[in-house]
Amino acid sequence: MAVSSGFSPWLILLVVSASILVVALAIASYRFWNQARQRSASLEELNNTLNYHLEQERALRYINERFLEFSRDILCSISADGTFLQISPACLTILGYSPEELQGQPYRQLLVPEDRASTEDEMARLISGEHDKAIEFRARLNHRNGQVITIAWIAEWSPEDQILFCVGRDISNELVAEILTQEREQFFSLSPDMFCIIDLNSYFFELNAHFVDTLGYTRDELLGTSYLDLIHEDDREAVQEAVWALGEGAEIKDLEVRILNRQGGIHWVDINAILSADDLIYVVARDTTALRKAMEQLEETMKELERSNRELQDFAFVASHDLQEPLRKIQAFSDRLIARSEDLGEREKDYLRRMQSAAGRMQALIEDLLSYSRVTTRAKPMVACNTNEILSEVLVDMETSIGRAQGKVDAETLPATWGDAMQLRQVLQNLLSNAIKFHAPDRPPVVQVRAEDITNDAWTLVVSDNGIGFDERYAEKLFHPFQRLHQKEGYPGTGIGMAIVKKILDRHGASVSLNSQPGTGTTFRIRLRTGQGAA
Incomplete structure (x- = not known):
């Protein structure tokens, strides 16, 4: 049998299949590698993102910690x-x-x-x-x-x-600070003075209710406006000079200016002001309009008084000269007639005696009126007075009248007094004279003079007697001129002595009270100022 020189179909098929498998494996491997590469890239990107957020979170946590x-x-x-x-x-x-x-x-x-x-x-x-x-x-x-x-x-x-x-x-x-601000605002609003805050450009920064009410404005109407618009044109220069002085470190005290209210009326105000560290001017103003009017009226209750005093002085001059001269002539001629009265009948002699008595009473009345007027016209300045010396001089002058009445004056040591020595002497003279004169017929007069309720500023002079006394219901009547509480018979006088006492005490700012009952005597209490520096 012969051997074939070519490849068998099976072998060829096997080789072809193996080649196809290799190609397929290569393609699959590439695909897997490509997917792996892409997955790796995604993971890397995800990791970077995660790291970024972690870093941001760490930074944010650090910031939060720093904030804390x-x-x-x-x-x-x-x-x-x-x-x-x-x-x-x-x-x-x-x-x-x-x-x-x-x-x-x-x-x-x-x-x-x-x-x-x-x-x-x-x-x-x-x-x-x-x-x-x-x-x-x-x-x-x-x-x-x-x-x-x-x-x-x-x-x-x-x-x-x-x-x-x-x-x-x-x-x-x-x-x-809030409480202090509230208290300040409350004080600011309740103060009876006019308060305002102004800046160096002359604009109102703040005002209290009394300020706007006095001038008839609302607060919003004045804020942001110039205070110069309210100053009387004749006083603006003085105000601007005062503001300039504030800038130089001075203070404004008692600056008197006129300001205008909403109706154009004038208010006089007394101003105190300071410049604060924040360049604001704090102003306190007191409305003195009513006080000025009162002072003007007082200057007029004074001019009238001076006129009245001049008239009183004129009257005193007339009373001491012109009125007494006719009386002296009447008394002189009546004395001559009485000296030759052997040729006159009893009726004519009685007429002469009555004429002399009337002239004497008239002369005593004129002299008492002169004394009453001189409380004002001949007043002397108030000084420290030795009350004991004044009382001693009065007792010396009254020695005869006290002896004639078989009277007695018991005097204790008295504090010093602040007043007009001559007038205080007249007060003691009149009080003691009345105490001796108005004694009961069946007993001699006994008068006690003492001090009580002594303080650093004042003391009470007490003058008590055992005389006939009077009903206290008529005590006020005692100090009115020409008022008498007893019949003229047996107790002579003009009824002006206690009016002189009251007028003198009023001038000294001294109060007087009394206690009396018919038949039990009278006690006077006079509250006097303590003498300053007197022995």
Whole structure:
């Protein structure tokens, strides 16, 4: 049998199949390699992205930590049961506790007892969703040293995290400033003076209610306007000079200017002002319009008084000369007639005696009127007076009348007095004269002079007698001119002596009171000023 020299069909088929398999494997391998490469690239990209976000998260966490570390406010998170989960270091500065001391502790223990219920109520509203956020919620917390700190909170509940996130700001100093501001504004508004604040450009910055009410404006009408518009044109230069002086460091005191109200009327005001460190001028003005009118009227209740005094002086001159001269002639001629009365009948002699008595009473009345007028016209300045010396001089002058009545005056040592010595002597003279004159016929007069209720500023002069007394219902009548409480028979006088006493005491600013009963005597109490520097 012969051997074939070519390949068998099976062999060829096998080789072809193997080649196809190799190609298929190569193609599959390429595809797997390409997919692996693409997957590797995706994984690398995903890894880079993940690293980026991790880096961002680390940076954000670092920033948050720095915020917590450097924030002056308290930043904290609180669980639903009221426990601090995290708190910033500001708690050490504000409350005196470190974050480590507060974390895991209930916030309630820091609250003052009075604020616990309201704070817990607000937290419950936030957790329940009744409130979305708490803004400027105030609560007072106890500092470690016992001081009470007021915190204003901003808080929001996170349903996802079941955590309350809070920011707390210490407003203790602001609260004090707020209270002071309220008190200042209250004082500012209630003060009876006119207050305003102006700037160096002449504009009103602030005014109180009394300022605008006095001038008839509203507050809004004046704010931002120039105060110079209210100053009387004749006073503007003086005001501008005063403002310039303020800028040089001076103060304005008692500057009198005229300002105009809404109707154009003039108000006189007395101004004090200072320039503050913030270049604002603080002004206090007092409306002196009514006072000026009163002073003008007083200057006129004074000119009239001077005129009246001049008339009184003229009357006194006439009374002391012109009126008494005819009386002296009547008395002189009646004396001559009485000296030759042997040729006259009893009726004519009685007429002469009555004429002399009437002339004598008229002369006494004129002299008393002169004394009454001289309380004003011959008044001397007030000085320190030795009351004991004045009393001694009066007793010497009254020695004869006291002896004639067989009377007695018991005087204790008296304090010094501030007043007009001549007029005080007249007061003592009149009081003692009345005490001696108005004594009971069956007993001699006894008068006591003493001091009581002595203080640094004043003392009371007491003059008591055992005389006939009078009904106190008529006490006021005693001090009126020409008023008498007893019949002229047996007790001569013009009825003007006590009116002179009252007028003198009024000039001295001294009060007088009395106690009396018919038949039991009278006691006068006069409140006098203590003498300054007198022995």
